[in-house]
Amino acid sequence: MYETVKPKEVKTWFKAAEVSKFPKNGGACIKYKDKQIAVFNFTREGTWYACQNACPHKMEMVLSRGMIGEENLVPKVACPMHKKTFSLKTGENLNGELEAIATYPVKVEGDVVYVGFSE
Amino acid sequence: MKTVIVVGNGMVGYKFCEKFVAKTDREAFKLIVFGEEPREAYDRVHLSAFFENGDAKRLSLAPREWYEENGIELLTNERVTDIHRNSKTITTLSEKTLAYDYLILATGSAPFVPPVQGVDKDGVFVYRTIEDLEHTLAYAEQIKKTTRSPKAAILGGGLLGLEAAKAVKDMGMEPHVVEFAPKLMPRQLDARSSKVLQVKLESMGINIHLSKATNQILGNGKITGMEFGEDDVLDVDMLVISAGIRPRDELGKSCGLKMGTRGGVVVDNTMRTSDPYIFAIGEVALYNQMIYGLVAPGYEMANVAVGQIIGDVETHMAADIDMSTKLKLIGVDVASFGIPFMPPEKGHSIIFENKTESLYKRINVSHDGQKLLGGILIGDATDYNMLLQMYLNEMPLPKNPEDLILGSRGGEDVSFGSAMDLPDTAVVCSCEAVTKGQICCSVKDDGNETVKAITKATKATTGCGGCKPMVEDLVRETLKSLGKVVKTSICEHFAYSRQELYDIVKLKGIQNFDELLDNHGTGHGCEVCKPLGASIFASIYNETANRQETIQDSNDRYLANIQRNGTYSVVPRVAAGEITPKQLMDIGRIAQKYDLYTKITGGQRIDMFGAKLHELPLIWEELIAEGFETGQAYGKSLRTVKSCVGSAWCRYGMDESVSFAIEIEDRYKGIRSPHKLKGGVSGCIRECAEARGKDFGFIAVEGGWNVYICGNGGANPKHAVLLAEKVDKETAMIYIDRFLMFYIQTAPPLTRTAAWLDKLGGGITYVQDVVINDSLGIADELDRGMQVLVDSYQCEWKEAVENPEIRARYTHFVNSEEEDETVEFVSLREQKMPTPWV
Numbered sequence: 001m002y003e004t005v006k007p008k009e010v011k012t013w014f015k016a017a018e019v020s021k022f023p024k025n026g027g028a029c030i031k032y033k034d035k036q037i038a039v040f041n042f043t044r045e046g047t048w049y050a051c052q053n054a055c056p057h058k059m060e061m062v063l064s065r066g067m068i069g070e071e072n073l074v075p076k077v078a079c080p081m082h083k084k085t086f087s088l089k090t091g092e093n094l095n096g097e098l099e100a101i102a103t104y105p106v107k108v109e110g111d112v113v114y115v116g117f118s119e
Numbered sequence: 120m121k122t123v124i125v126v127g128n129g130m131v132g133y134k135f136c137e138k139f140v141a142k143t144d145r146e147a148f149k150l151i152v153f154g155e156e157p158r159e160a161y162d163r164v165h166l167s168a169f170f171e172n173g174d175a176k177r178l179s180l181a182p183r184e185w186y187e188e189n190g191i192e193l194l195t196n197e198r199v200t201d202i203h204r205n206s207k208t209i210t211t212l213s214e215k216t217l218a219y220d221y222l223i224l225a226t227g228s229a230p231f232v233p234p235v236q237g238v239d240k241d242g243v244f245v246y247r248t249i250e251d252l253e254h255t256l257a258y259a260e261q262i263k264k265t266t267r268s269p270k271a272a273i274l275g276g277g278l279l280g281l282e283a284a285k286a287v288k289d290m291g292m293e294p295h296v297v298e299f300a301p302k303l304m305p306r307q308l309d310a311r312s313s314k315v316l317q318v319k320l321e322s323m324g325i326n327i328h329l330s331k332a333t334n335q336i337l338g339n340g341k342i343t344g345m346e347f348g349e350d351d352v353l354d355v356d357m358l359v360i361s362a363g364i365r366p367r368d369e370l371g372k373s374c375g376l377k378m379g380t381r382g383g384v385v386v387d388n389t390m391r392t393s394d395p396y397i398f399a400i401g402e403v404a405l406y407n408q409m410i411y412g413l414v415a416p417g418y419e420m421a422n423v424a425v426g427q428i429i430g431d432v433e434t435h436m437a438a439d440i441d442m443s444t445k446l447k448l449i450g451v452d453v454a455s456f457g458i459p460f461m462p463p464e465k466g467h468s469i470i471f472e473n474k475t476e477s478l479y480k481r482i483n484v485s486h487d488g489q490k491l492l493g494g495i496l497i498g499d500a501t502d503y504n505m506l507l508q509m510y511l512n513e514m515p516l517p518k519n520p521e522d523l524i525l526g527s528r529g530g531e532d533v534s535f536g537s538a539m540d541l542p543d544t545a546v547v548c549s550c551e552a553v554t555k556g557q558i559c560c561s562v563k564d565d566g567n568e569t570v571k572a573i574t575k576a577t578k579a580t581t582g583c584g585g586c587k588p589m590v591e592d593l594v595r596e597t598l599k600s601l602g603k604v605v606k607t608s609i610c611e612h613f614a615y616s617r618q619e620l621y622d623i624v625k626l627k628g629i630q631n632f633d634e635l636l637d638n639h640g641t642g643h644g645c646e647v648c649k650p651l652g653a654s655i656f657a658s659i660y661n662e663t664a665n666r667q668e669t670i671q672d673s674n675d676r677y678l679a680n681i682q683r684n685g686t687y688s689v690v691p692r693v694a695a696g697e698i699t700p701k702q703l704m705d706i707g708r709i710a711q712k713y714d715l716y717t718k719i720t721g722g723q724r725i726d727m728f729g730a731k732l733h734e735l736p737l738i739w740e741e742l743i744a745e746g747f748e749t750g751q752a753y754g755k756s757l758r759t760v761k762s763c764v765g766s767a768w769c770r771y772g773m774d775e776s777v778s779f780a781i782e783i784e785d786r787y788k789g790i791r792s793p794h795k796l797k798g799g800v801s802g803c804i805r806e807c808a809e810a811r812g813k814d815f816g817f818i819a820v821e822g823g824w825n826v827y828i829c830g831n832g833g834a835n836p837k838h839a840v841l842l843a844e845k846v847d848k849e850t851a852m853i854y855i856d857r858f859l860m861f862y863i864q865t866a867p868p869l870t871r872t873a874a875w876l877d878k879l880g881g882g883i884t885y886v887q888d889v890v891i892n893d894s895l896g897i898a899d900e901l902d903r904g905m906q907v908l909v910d911s912y913q914c915e916w917k918e919a920v921e922n923p924e925i926r927a928r929y930t931h932f933v934n935s936e937e938e939d940e941t942v943e944f945v946s947l948r949e950q951k952m953p954t955p956w957v
C-alpha cells in the first residue's frame with residue numbers, strides 16, 4: 001500500500017500542515033486518505049523528508065516518532081521500537097535487511113508543507 | 120597455469136581460498152571450488168545466531184562477488200562424487216569431469232547419528248547447516264501451535280549440545296539435555312565443575328539427564344519420546360542430535376587414500392595425504408591421529424596447504440595443537456584450557472568453588488610452581504584469555520599462584536593480567552593466528568589506532584571473537600605507551616569520549632545540541648550522540664527532557680515508554696513502595712477510566728499500560744491533581760529506591776528503612792545519568808530489599824548503615840560492593856552524592872555503575888579514595904554539583920501538561936483529530952493487551 005513516489009511522478013501536492021506543526025530536527029505524522037505519512041523537518045540540513053509511518057519490522061505506525069540523524073552524510077530515521085534505521089532519501093534499511101520504506105517528495109510554500117502523491 | 124580444485128566450501132575451504140588468493144598471482148593458478156551446500160561458505164561457529172535473526176546473509180564469510188573478483192570459480196549445490204587419481208580428475212553428481220594439478224579435500228564432517236532405533240522419525244534433527252536449522256525451526260513452530268508446553272531433547276551434553284539446548288530454549292521449547300556420560304562436557308570438565316555447571320543450567324531452566332543410554336526413539340511416524348531403560352521414558356516433541364562428529368571422508372576412502380582406523384583422511388605435517396597431489400584440511404583431516412573439531416586448527420591447516428602448494432615448503436603444522444575452548448552463548452561462562460584434569464604426578468591443582476554463586480575455578484600448576492598447565496573456569500571466565508596466554512607462552516607465575524583465580528587478597532592489585540606482559544610471539548587471535556607483536560606493530564607503525572582498524576588490517580577478532588577484550592586492551596595500552604590518549608569517540612559526529620564532551624559543555628557553558636555539534640562535532644548527529652548530549656545537558660543544567668525534545672531518546676521525548684502497539688505506559692513515582700489506600704484508589708479510578716492494563720512492577724510500584732499518545736497528558740493531569748509525579752520509568756535516571764518495611768513493623772529491623780528510602784528517592788529523583796539508577800534500603804542483613812542488587816544500597820546494622828555501590832540485576836547480575844561500614848545516615852548520603860556525581864561525570868554512555876566500576880582502574884579502592892578520602896580534591900565540587908541537581912528538580916510531566924506548546928506534541932496526526940485506527944487490543948485475563956506480533 002505504500003510505494004515510493006518520485007518527484008516527477010507527483011500528481012497531487014497534498015497540503016499537509018503548517019511548518020510550525022513539525023518540530024525542528026524531528027518529525028510528525030499526517031493522514032492522507034487512508035495513509036499515515038511521517039514528515040520530517042531536517043532543520044540542520046534545511047530539507048524536508050517524508051516516508052511511510054509504518055516500520056517494516058513490526059508494522060507499527062511509529063516512524064514519525066523516531067529520532068532523525070545522519071550517517072556518512074545519508075539522512076536517516078531510527079525507529080523508536082528497536083532502532084532500525086532507514087535512509088530518508090532512498091528508504092533503505094541501513095542497519096539490517098528489512099525491505100526499504102516508501103518515501104515521498106515534500107515541498108514547502110510559504111509556511112505550508114505539501115507532500116506529493118501519485119494518485 | 121596449474122589448476123587447484125577445492126572440494127568443500129565450508130569454513131576451512133573458504134579460508135584456503137582467502138589465503139591462496141592473497142599469496143599467489145592470478146596468472147599462475149586457476150582455483151575451482153565445489154560446495155555441496157546451496158550457499159557460499161558461512162560462519163558455522165555462529166550458526167546459533169541464525170535463531171536470533173534468521174538472517175543467513177549475515178553469516179556469510181564472503182559474498183559471491185568476492186569469489187568472482189578474485190577469479191575463483193565457485194560451484195555450489197554441486198557434490199564431488201569421485202576422485203580418479205590416475206588421470207588426476209574428479210567427477211561431480213551432475214557428471215562434470217575436471218582435471219586438477221592439486222586437490223584439496225575440505226569436506227569437513229557430519230554429525231554422528233548413533234544407530235538407535237527410530238532416529239529416522241519426524242522431529243529428529245541434527246545441528247550443522249543452515250538448512251538443518253531451518254527445518255528444526257519450522258518443526259518447532261508447528262509443534263508450538265498444537266502443543267501446550269512443548270519439550271525438546273538434545274542428545275549429547277558436550278559443547279555443541281549445550282549450545283543447541285540454549286537455541287531450543289530460545290525457540291520457546293522446554294529443553295532436556297540427555298548425556299550418556301555421568302557428567303556434562305565430559306571431555307573438557309572434571310566432575311566438580313561439571314556439577315556446578317549443571318546446577319547453574321538447571322536454574323536457567325535447562326533440564327539435564329546424565330548417564331542415560333538411549334534405547335529407542337518412541338512414536339508413530341513422529342517422535343513422542345525417548346526410552347532409556349524399560350520404565351525410563353522421557354516424553355519429548357522434538358530431538359536434536361549432537362553426539363559428536365564423523366569426518367566426511369567417503370571420497371578419500373573410495374579413491375584409496377590412507378585412512379585412520381576410525382575414519383579421517385590421514386595427513387602429515389604438510390597436510391598431504393598418502394597421495395602427494397591431494398591435501399586434506401579441516402575436520403576431514405586426521406592429523407596426529409586426531410580430528411580437530413575447531414576452526415583455529417583448520418585455519419592453520421589451510422595456511423600450511425597454501426604454503427606447500429606455492430613452494431613455501433617450510434610451513435608445517437605444529438605438533439601440539441591447542442584445544443582450549445570457551446563456550447559461547449549459553450548465558451554462563453564456561454572455559455577449559457591446556458590439561459583440564461591432571462594426574463597428581465604431573466603437578467598440583469588449586470581449586471576454588473562457590474556453589475551458591477555457581478563459581479568454579481581450577482588451575483593446574485607444575486610441581487615446581489613455575490608453569491601453568493591448564494585449568495577450568497565456570498561462572499566467571501573473565502580471566503580466560505590471560506590464563507590461556509600464560510599457559511601457551513609458559514609465562515612465569517606469581518609467587519602465590521592462587522592469586523590467578525582468587526585475585527590478590529592482600530589489598531594490593533594483582534600484578535598479573537596486563538596483556539602488555541605477553542611475549543610478542545603470543546598468538547592472541549588463534550582463529551586468524553594473529554600475534555601480539557602484529558597487533559602492537561599495526562597500532563604503532565601503520566596508525567591503526569582503533570579495534571575496528573586493527574580488525575580490518577589483521578583480521579583479528581573476526582573468528583570466534585573470543586580475543587576481542589584482549590585486542591581492546593592491547594590497542595589501548597599500546598596507544599598509552601606512545602603517550603597518546605585513547606580515542607573512545609562516541610560516534611562519527613564527535614571525536615570525543617562522553618567524559619570529554621561533559622567537560623566541554625560544562626567549561627564552555629554550551630546551551631544546546633546544535634551549538635555543541637557546530638562547534639565541536641561534524642555532520643548532523645545521530646541516535647547515539649543526540650541522547651548522549653541530552654543526558655549531559657540534563658546532568659549539568661538539570662533541564663527536563665521537554666526542552667530539547669528531538670534529541671531525546673524516543674521514550675524521553677514523550678515522557679513514557681513505548682509499547683508493542685505504539686501505545687505507552689504510565690508509571691507514577693511511589694517512593695520506597697509506600698502507598699496509601701487513597702492513592703491506590705486514585706490510581707485504580709484513573710486506570711479504569713482510561714481502560715489501562717495495570718500491573719505491580721518489579722520496582723515496587725504500579726504500571727498502567729496501553730495509553731494512546733493523546734491520552735497521556737489527560738491521564739497525567741488527573742494523576743498530578745491527586746498529588747502524584749512522574750516516576751521517570753522512561754529515562755536514564757533514578758528509577759526506584761526499593762525498601763523493605765524495616766524497624767517500623769518488622770521484628771528484626773535495625774532501623775527505619777522506609778523513611779530512609781523515601782528520603783533518598785526524593786533526593787535523587789529527576790537526576791539523569793549515563794544509564795538508569797536504582798537504589799535499595801534494607802532494615803537488616805536479611806536484605807529483603809535486595810539492596811546489594813542495586814546501583815547503591817544501604818543496609819542497617821548494629822551501629823549504623825553499611826553502604827554498598829555498583830550492584831546490578833539485569834543481564835549481567837553483580838552484587839554490590841561495600842563502600843563504607845557502619846556510618847550514620849548523613850555520612851552515607853554524602854558518600855552516595857559524591858559517588859553518583861563521579862559516576863555521572865566519568866562513565867561512558869549507557870554503562871551501568873557495575874560495568875563502570877569493572878573498567879575503572881583501581882576499582883573500589885579508588886572510588887573509596889575519591890569519595891571518602893577526597894584524593895582528587897574534587898569532593899566539594901561533587902557536593903555542589905549534586906546540590907544543584909537536587910535543588911532544581913521539577914516534575915517534567917507537570918511542566919508538560921501545564922505548557923500548551925509541549926502539550927500540543929501529544930497527538931498522533933498533526934493534520935487531523937482522528938485517532939490511529941491501527942492500534943488494536945485483545946483481551947487478557949479480564950484486562951487487555953496489544954494484539955501479538957506475528
Ligand code: SRM
Pocket residue numbers: 680681682688689690718719720721722723724725726752758759761795797812813830831832833834835871
Ligand atoms: C515494568 C518492569 C517489569 C515489571 O513488570 O515488573 C520493567 C519493564 C521494563 N524494563 Fe526493566 N522493568 C522493571 C524492573 C526491572 C528490574 C527489577 C528492579 O528494578 O528491581 C530490573 C533488574 C534490576 C537492575 O536494573 O539492575 C530490570 C532490568 C532491566 C534492564 C536491564 C538492565 C541491565 O543493567 O542489564 C533493561 C534494559 C535496559 O535498561 O537497557 C530494562 C528495560 C525495561 C523496559 C524499559 C524495556 C523497554 O525499553 O521497553 C521495560 C518497559 C517498562 C514500561 O513500559 O513501563 N529493565 N527491570 C519493571 C519496572 C520497575 C519500575 O517500577 O520502574
Ligand SMILES: Cc1cc2nc3c(=O)[nH]c(=O)nc-3n(C[C@H](O)[C@H](O)[C@H](O)COP(=O)(O)OP(=O)(O)OC[C@H]3O[C@@H](n4cnc5c(N)ncnc54)[C@H](O)[C@@H]3O)c2cc1C
Pocket residue numbers: 126127128129130131132133153154155156163164165166167197198199200225226227228246247248279282367370400401402403411412413414415417447583
Ligand atoms: C553449531 C556449531 C558451533 C560450533 N562452534 C564452534 C566454536 O565455538 N569454536 C570452534 O572452534 N569451532 C566450532 N564449531 C566447529 C567448526 O564450525 C568447524 O570446525 C569448522 O566449520 C570446520 O570447517 P570445515 O571446512 O572443515 O568443515 P565444514 O565447515 O563442515 O565445511 C565442509 C563443507 O564441505 C561440503 N562437502 C562435503 N563433502 C562434499 C563433497 N563431496 N563435495 C562438495 N562439497 C562437500 C559440506 O557440505 C560443507 O559445506 C562449531 C560447529 C557447529 C556446527
Ligand code: SF4
Pocket residue numbers: none
Ligand atoms: S524482562 Fe523487562 S525488558 Fe524483558 S520483557 Fe520483561 S519487562 Fe520487557
Ligand code: FES
Pocket residue numbers: 055056057058059060079080081082083084
Ligand atoms: S518496529 Fe521498527 S524497529 Fe522494530
